[in-house]
Every structure is written in C-alpha cells, then in structure tokens.
Amino acid sequence: MTEEINIDNATLEQLRDVLTNKSGDVKLANRFRALFNLKCIGAESPDQTEVHKAIEYIAECFKDDSELLKHEVAYVLGQTHNLHAAPYLREVLKNDSQQCMVRHEAAEALGALGDKESLDLLEDYWKNDPLLEIRQTCELAIERIKWENSEKAKTEILEKSAYTSIDPAPPMATDKESKVEKLQYILNNQDEPLFERYRAMFRLRDLGTDEACLALATGFSDPSALFKHEIAYVFGQLCNPVTVPSLIKVLKDSSEAGMVRHEAAEALGSIATDECLPVLQSFLNDKDEVVRDSAIVALDMYEYENSNELEYATVN
Numbered sequence: 001m002t003e004e005i006n007i008d009n010a011t012l013e014q015l016r017d018v019l020t021n022k023s024g025d026v027k028l029a030n031r032f033r034a035l036f037n038l039k040c041i042g043a044e045s046p047d048q049t050e051v052h053k054a055i056e057y058i059a060e061c062f063k064d065d066s067e068l069l070k071h072e073v074a075y076v077l078g079q080t081h082n083l084h085a086a087p088y089l090r091e092v093l094k095n096d097s098q099q100c101m102v103r104h105e106a107a108e109a110l111g112a113l114g115d116k117e118s119l120d121l122l123e124d125y126w127k128n129d130p131l132l133e134i135r136q137t138c139e140l141a142i143e144r145i146k147w148e149n150s151e152k153a154k155t156e157i158l159e160k161s162a163y164t165s166i167d168p169a170p171p172m173a174t175d176k177e178s179k180v181e182k183l184q185y186i187l188n189n190q191d192e193p194l195f196e197r198y199r200a201m202f203r204l205r206d207l208g209t210d211e212a213c214l215a216l217a218t219g220f221s222d223p224s225a226l227f228k229h230e231i232a233y234v235f236g237q238l239c240n241p242v243t244v245p246s247l248i249k250v251l252k253d254s255s256e257a258g259m260v261r262h263e264a265a266e267a268l269g270s271i272a273t274d275e276c277l278p279v280l281q282s283f284l285n286d287k288d289e290v291v292r293d294s295a296i297v298a299l300d301m302y303e304y305e306n307s308n309e310l311e312y313a314t315v316n
C-alpha cells in the first residue's frame with residue numbers, strides 16, 4: 001500500500017521526503033509545493049528548533065540533480081531572514097560542480113540575508129570566478145550587504161513596495177529619481193555601477209505603470225544574462241500583460257542563456273493570459289532542461305490553481 005501525503009497538511013519530515021523525492025516518483029511541481037510549504041512552516045513557527053529543522057531539510061535538496069529546483073531552494077533560503085541558512089549557501093557557492101544558476105542564486109541569497117560573515121568569500125568570487133554571472137552576482141551581494149549596514153539605509157526614503165521579496169538591491173530612493181525616462185537611462189547605462197542600475201530596475205518595478213514596464217523591457221538588450229534574467233523575474237512579479245511580447249521574444253531566442261529563458265517562461269506562467277499558455281506548451285520539449293522544466297512546472301501550477309480537484313496536491 002502506498003502512503004499518501006497531503007502536501008497541505010504534512011509534517012516537516014513528510015515535506016522533506018516529498019521535496020527530496022524520497023520515493024523516486026514525485027512530480028517536479030509537487031516538489032516545488034513541498035518546498036513552499038516547508039518554507040512557510042519555517043517562517044511561521046515560533047520554535048527556533050523547528051525553523052532550523054525546516055532550513056536543514058530544505059538544504060538537503062542541494063544534493064539533487066534538478067538545476068531548477070536547486071536554484072529555487074537557494075532563493076528560498078535567502079528569503080528566510082535567518083542566518084542559519086548561510087553556511088549551506090556558502091558551500092553551494094564554493095562548489096563548482098553545482099550549476100551556474102544554482103551558485104548564482106546561493107550568492108544572491110547570502111546578499112539577501114545581509115550576511116556580513118560572507119563578505120570575504122563574496123569578494124573572492126567577485127574577483128576570481130571565471131563566470132561573469134557569478135562575479136556580477138557577488139558584486140551585487142557585497143553592495144547589498146554594505147548598503148544594509150550603512151547609514152544610508154537608515155536615512156533614505158524608500159517607497160513601500162507591493163512585493164514582499166528581499167531583492168538583490170533596494171529600489172532607488174524616492175527623492176533621488178522617480179521619472180521613468182531618467183530611470184530607464186540609469187537602468188541601461190553601462191557606466192553606472194550595477195547596483196545603481198538594479199536600484200533603478202526595482203524603482204521602475206515599484207512604479208509599475210505600463211510605461212515603467214516598457215522601460216524595463218529595454219533592459220533585454222543588455223549583454224549580461226544576469227541582468228536580463230532579473231528583468232524577466234521582475235516581469236513575473238508585475239504580471240502586466242504589456243510585458244508579454246518581450247518575454248515571448250526572449251523565450252523563443254535559443255541564443256539566450258538558459259537562466260534568462262527560464263525566467264521568461266516562469267514569468268509567462270505567472271501572467272497566464274490566453275496568449276501565454278500555448279507558448280509555454282510549445283517549450284515542453286525544449287533542449288535546455290531548465291527551460292523545459294520551467295514550462296512543465298508553470299503549466300502544472302496554472303492547472304492546479306485553476307482546478308477544483310483538491311486531491312491534486314496529494315502525492316504517493
């Protein structure tokens with residue numbers, strides 16, 4: 001007899017088993033759901049032992065092969081506000097047998113945690129890693145940690161964001177720049193430090209108008225895969241249909257890096273207008289595993305959210 005686990009009513013250990021695919025036949029989308037629930041329990045529990053356990057169980061998944069799932073695991077750990085996650089993330093950054101997207105997300109997560117103890121490590125990888133995506137991520141993480149611990153962070157006036165995510169950079173201060181045209185200029189100006197360009201990006205996101213979205217879309221002409229994947233991520237948060245043509249263009253361009261196309265697929269899954277779904281379906285067999293998996297998970301999540309079958313979340 002197979003043991004049935006209802007993901008929405010499971011213990012930490014049951015969620016760990018689903019996340020790490022202990023039975024060997026758990027669908028990827030259900031593993032994502034288990035990760036989400038584990039994170040929520042970890043965030044809500046008043047008991048630190050439980051919280052640490054949730055973090056440890058999540059980190060066990062770094063042994064897996066799925067690049068998509070592991071990068072999400074690193075992202076989630078960065079959003080925990082808990083430094084107990086930091087040592088696991090440092091190990092992933094140091095491990096060059098992990099895929100680039102996973103190491104990137106681990107470095108970014110250290111920045112999101114504001115982990116001062118990781119500064120030396122991040123400096124090392126900023127200067128020496130052979131991959132541009134990793135060097136740029138480390139540069140941003142260092143700047144974010146420095147900013148968070150600076151006087152500036154206490155005095156700057158930031159508009160309260162509609163999004164709860166801890167981002168790689170704070171939005172630009174409201175008294176500094178609020179005009180879309182100027183923000184777009186900073187966003188695309190290669191002479192500006194990357195951190196400032198990201199601050200313009202998040203300010204544009206928080207403005208959230210169609211005009212701001214179209215300004216963000218100009219960032220897809222940047223040479224950096226890291227930069228472009230962040231634009232696509234922000235579009236997934238905004239869920240504004242004006243971004244759809246630019247996301248489809250990126251997803252269809254097979255010369256784009258997997259991390260960019262993956263993020264575009266995920267964003268299209270969140271926007272989920274009639275135009276997005278057939279596009280995602282056409283990428284279910286893409287040669288790039290992260291793109292294929294992103295399409296599979298996005299469509300599965302869409303179906304789940306739009307179905308009334310409660311037992312859908314039950315896995316064997």
Ligand SMILES: [Fe+2]
Pocket residue numbers: 104105108229
């Ligand atoms: Fe990322």
Ligand SMILES: [Fe+2]
Pocket residue numbers: 071262263
């Ligand atoms: Fe991603």
